[in-house]
Amino acid sequence: MSLQPLLFDVESFQETTNTIPYLIPTEGIKYAGSKLKLIPTILELIRPLEIKTVLDGFAGTTRVSQALARSGYQVHSNDVSKWSSTFASCYLEAQAPLSYYQEHIDALNQSAPIYGWYSEHYGCLPEDLHLHKRPWQLKNTMRLDAIRQEIDRLQLNKTDENVLVTSLINALDVVDNTMGHYASYLREWSTRSYNDLHLKVPNIVRSQEKHFVTNQSIFDAIQGQSYDLAYLDPPYGSNNEKMPPSRIRYASYYHVYKTICLNDKPELFGKVNRRIDSKDTLSYSPFEDFRKDEAGRFIAVNAIAQLIQNVQARYVLLSYSSGGRATAEELENVLHENGTILNILKINYKQNVMAGMQWTKDWIRDSEKPHQEFLFLLEKK
Ligand SMILES: C[S@@+](CC[C@H](N)C(=O)[O-])C[C@H]1O[C@@H](n2cnc3c(N)ncnc32)[C@H](O)[C@@H]1O
Known part of the structure; x- marks a missing residue:
């Protein structure tokens, strides 16, 4: 049975789940796009699903990987950046x-x-x-x-x-x-x-599960693997045509x-x-590409579409920012083509708004504002 797609504000979501958002201890460096604040929400959102194996495909600080491992899931932590797999090896494998x-x-x-x-x-x-x-x-x-x-x-x-x-x-x-x-x-x-x-x-995670760490481009990392859930948090990129790609790239941000x-x-x-x-x-990385292809589509959007299509997972949880490359309409189409959207959460750390956002299309209107963050939960076809 598929759920009626709803758009929730995260704070309201945490209130409506009737559980106190629990704090799972995680450690990590300062990092552009770190999902530290989203961890309780991610855990709440996936808790009702019957899942065991989870891919954290763009693990960055590995805070999400650590929280998932501490919550009893079996985690595959991957990132193309060397420091991320070093952290993951420390926290998940030591x-x-x-x-x-x-x-x-x-x-x-x-x-x-x-x-x-x-x-x-x-x-x-x-x-x-x-x-x-x-x-x-x-x-x-x-x-x-x-x-x-x-x-x-x-x-x-x-x-x-x-x-x-x-x-x-x-x-x-x-x-x-x-x-x-x-x-x-x-x-x-x-x-x-x-x-x-x-x-x-470091605050190493000690868990029953044997976790898996890779340091590859996501398309290589998922080859031959299947998961109950894939959490995908690709780089945001920028909608600013004038911003050179080197300014938004992780390899140049954290080179040292x-x-x-x-x-x-x-x-x-x-x-x-x-x-x-x-x-x-x-x-x-195609996810950090700021250009369009010959058909006029953003290369980063194509990469997200290809990834959602190719990843062998029952559920996909996608983090997306409206400052990112993917335009809302395009992303909406990608998601609909690949399955049923079970939930859309709008992350609003400051205001507490939920009113009037009942349908999936509402997020598109909201995403016209810069720096809006969303979480999409998709059940794949
Ligand atoms: C938004 S950050 C992820 C943040 C992470 N969820 C956290 O909470 O720390 C995006 C990550 O994608 C990684 N990345 C960029 N291109 C990639 C690719 N093609 N395959 C795998 N990882 C990639 C970057 O190294 C960066 O760590």
């Missing part, structure tokens, strides 16, 4: 006792600072920020140099190494001098950048995290010292 990680992290916190490759390219003395803008103070990049070198020297298995690298990136995130990404750095030191880098043991994961000291370019493979021409 098996060693916490005391084992604590011992290593205590030792890393004691490492003597050294001036190395990271300090050269990403650190500077507090008084030198006017010479070149940098994401961290030198005292902290000198710790980064020492700690990253020590992690390699330890030669742990890959998962345990990922735990230490995640701990290092989490620690760097709270002493950074950025607006939440590394495509530009602040002119004046942020207050937090004066703090000392301090690593903590890839370097810390790989510790490969890559060739760098540009004012913010981006790794060379973060160039638009070298790391391409």
Whole structure:
């Protein structure tokens, strides 16, 4: 039986479910498009469904993956970005006792600072920020140099190494001098950048299920897999024709995290010292494409359509922002072509509006306003 499609505002939805939105502990860096605030809603929305296996196809911070794993689902966490699969491996796969990680992290916190490759390219003395803008103070990049070198020297298995690298990136995130990404750095030191880098043991999920982590483009990751539910949170892109694609791309926003994961000291370019493979021409995602194809359709919309069609899942939960590439009408068609829309939620963190939005078409009117976020629950044909 299919449900009558309804459009709810998230806050009202949480009230009408008669359950207190529960807080599942998750950890993660500051990240463009992080769904931290949506986690209780996502969990409420999928709770009535009979599902066990869930794909988090664009996992980013992996906060949604962590919450799903903590809620008893078996999770496949995938993202094309290296840092995301490093986090997922840490939070979903690490098996060693916490005391084992604590011992290593205590030792890393004691490492003597050294001036190395990271300090050269990403650190500077507090008084030198006017010479070149940098994401961290030198005292902290000198710790980064020492700690990253020590992690390699330890030669742990890959998962345990990922735990230490995640701990290092989490620690760097709270002493950074950025607006939440590394495509530009602040002119004046942020207050937090004066703090000392301090690593903590990540809050690893311990669950009965064996989870699965991949670091692939989504179309490769879903090959030969099937799920009860696929949660899809592709990059938003931008409707602004004038915005160059490099400004909205994850590879360029978080380039330095890839370097810390790989510790490969890559060739760098540009004012913010981006790794060379973060160039638009070298790391391409159709979901971040701002252009139209020959038929006049946005390439990003085509990618979403192709993905919804190809993913082997009974249910699809799609996150979508009205600032994104997909136009509302086009997306509506894609969803209808592929199944039955069970629910549409409009995320409204500030106002509490629900009135008059009873039918699916109403979301299209609403999506004309910028920065509206929606969740679509689709039962596939
Ligand atoms: C909106 S963010 C996801 C945020 C995530 N749900 C969270 O809560 O942190 C979009 C993610 O898509 C990833 N991405 C971009 N193109 C991709 C592709 N072709 N396949 C898989 N992941 C991709 C980016 O690396 C980014 O992490």
